[in-house]
Amino acid sequence: PWTDLAPEAVGLAFGAFAAARGDFRTAVLTAVNMGRDADTTAAVAGALAGAAGGIASIPEEWASAITPVTGSCLPTMRGYHVLDIADLLTEEETP
Structure with missing residues (x-):
């Protein structure tokens, strides 16, 4: 039953990452607030932002x-x- 969510989550994650212009916090919060498979979407958006910005892009808290x-x-x-x-x-x- 989850086969339709993976392509959607990846697309939404890339959208959140692009809308946030790579900012880690904004990408993750945008993705998680989209709903649906929010944990996957936020994880992928965070992975993209982390890969682009490195460990220093992750908020210390x-x-x-x-x-x-x-x-x-x-x-x-x-x-x-x-x-x-x-x-x-x-x-x-x-x-």
């Missing part, structure tokens, strides 16, 4: 609220901070 994951969905990730996980996913190979 939002970033400081992120704590290490509990591992309830992925037990092997217990104790990692989201930035640690991002580093694991983007490690560069040494020649």
